[in-house]
Amino acid sequence: MTKSAIKKYTERLGFFGMILHYIGRFMTKTEQQVIGKLTVRFGKVKKNRLVFKNREMMDCTDNPEAFYEYLISSGYNKKYEIIWLVSEKRKFRNQNTGNVKFVTAENKYGWSSPLAYYYGATAGFFFYSHNSAGLNRYRCKGQTVVNLWHGCGYKDAEQGKKKQNIKPDFDYALVPGPVFVKTKSGLWNCEPDRLLMMGYPRYDWMLxxxxxxxxxxxxxxxxxxxxxxxxxxxxxxxxxxxxxxxxxxxxxxxxxxxxxxxxxxxxxxxxxxxxxxxxxxxxxxxxxxxxxxxxxxxxxxxxxxxxxxxxxxxxxxxxxxxxxxxxxxxxxxxxxxxxxxxxxxxxxxxxxxxxxxxxxxxxxxxxxxxxxxxxxxxxxxxxxxxxxxxxxxxxxxxxxxxxxxxxxxxxxxxxxxxx
The missing domain is CATH 3.40.50.12580 (CDP-glycerol glycerophosphotransferase, C-terminal domain)
Incomplete structure (x- = not known):
């Protein structure tokens, strides 16, 4: 726990909120190990289950929301169960779209529901825009992970991530066009054929x-x-x-x-x-x-x-x-x-x-x-x-x-x- 991290969460949550945050993170890591490993061992992937995840505290926005809206308007929720992993579940309590559920993940105290790990592990498709938060770190065989990402521009990776040699946690990621296959395959340390030159779902809103x-x-x-x-x-x-x-x-x-x-x-x-x-x-x-x-x-x-x-x-x-x-x-x-x-x-x-x-x-x-x-x-x-x-x-x-x-x-x- 760094001094800057303590200051960040104390300013945002107060002293006791900061303590709750680190308790929540500890509980979440334990759930990840227990629920995730048990689900992978005894569970099976549900081909008709789609899971969506945004950045923490930015629920149901940007590319995941745009793609979700298209799926709903096209009637895909009649065929698929759709799960949203959200930080503020209360915001969606009046949502009554058929075959759609909202489950707590990465709330303001850093806690994720055990159900988040279960759905993350068993989804046929797992879509995210910033990071998966390890919610599908232990996933059942046959799951497809799609990184919808949040844009390709001119900036290089953050200084702390430039020399990391970490394999990506996705099967596919979206980029706008050819030039970004080269830039992103290098930054993400992945094979170029994992990068789909399909642009972003939010482009439909813009156009x-x-x-x-x-x-x-x-x-x-x-x-x-x-x-x-x-x-x-x-x-x-x-x-x-x-x-x-x-x-x-x-x-x-x-x-x-x-x-x-x-x-x-x-x-x-x-x-x-x-x-x-x-x-x-x-x-x-x-x-x-x-x-x-x-x-x-x-x-x-x-x-x-x-x-x-x-x-x-x-x-x-x-x-x-x-x-x-x-x-x-x-x-x-x-x-x-x-x-x-x-x-x-x-x-x-x-x-x-x-x-x-x-x-x-x-x-x-x-x-x-x-x-x-x-x-x-x-x-x-x-x-x-x-x-x-x-x-x-x-x-x-x-x-x-x-x-x-x-x-x-x-x-x-x-x-x-x-x-």
């Missing part, structure tokens, strides 16, 4: 939003205007261990912005151009202020607001007219929309030093305007409003390397797995 642009913007902000730009920076500061980018210091929480005055000037410019800039914090980012009271055309959006309005993040991405990002996988995903991209690279050199990139020259795979300061951001906005798009051909070139397009990403995956 086919359930609401119109005006409906989404009105629901979130009560706003109507000419253009919408999303700004989605990757995280710098986080509670994750082994992330050297935590050492990166920026003058403002937004790269390329020096202070609040520059942000106010940008807001004024956006108001003149009738553009709304929506800033989405990365889920892992800490030390973040979302005070938008002084702005009219700069707004922040968080998971809580999206959940309240029942709007998926990738639907919001899908109705935007342009994207500002940096080294994040969302910039790769956005290529499918063939719309203007701006790469905010104010800390490019220090980020390369601290975290590193999967490409020898990342700039070759960034088909958009390179942004280093607030002036560059205004230029990007001006080009967006007057229709200047100098990177269309470059986007098309990169699209062939970075994606394997289809009309329905969920259906392609389900068909491949012969569900």
């Amino acid at each position: 086919h939003p359930s609401m119109s642009k005006d409906e989404i913007l009105d629901s979130l902000f009560g706003w109507k205007g000419k253009k919408v730009v999303l700004w989605m920076p990757t995280f710098r500061k986080s509670d994750l261990g082994g992330c050297a980018e935590n050492e990166i210091e920026l003058p403002c929480q937004l790269p390329a912005i020096q202070d609040m005055n520059e942000l106010k000037e940008l807001d004024s410019y956006l108001r003149e151009q009738e553009i709304i800039l929506i800033i989405k914090k990365h889920p892992l980012q800490t030390e973040w202020d979302e005070n938008e009271q002084e702005f009219t055309n700069i707004r922040y959006v968080a998971e809580a607001l999206l959940e309240k309005k029942q709007i998926k993040l990738y639907e919001l991405i899908g109705i935007s007219d342009g994207l500002l990002s940096d080294y994040s996988s969302v910039a790769v995903d956005y290529l499918l929309l063939d719309r203007p991209l701006g790469y905010v690279l104010a800390d490019y050199n220090i980020y390369k030093e601290k975290r590193g990139f999967v490409f020898e020259d990342p700039l070759e795979y960034m088909p958009g305007e390179k942004i280093y300061n607030a002036c560059d951001i205004r230029k990007f906005m001006k080009h967006l409003t007057d229709g200047t798009d100098s990177y269309r051909q470059e986007r098309a070139k990169n699209l062939k390397q970075m994606h394997n397009k289809t009309e329905n990403y969920c259906k392609r995956l389900a068909d491949y797995l012969q569900l």
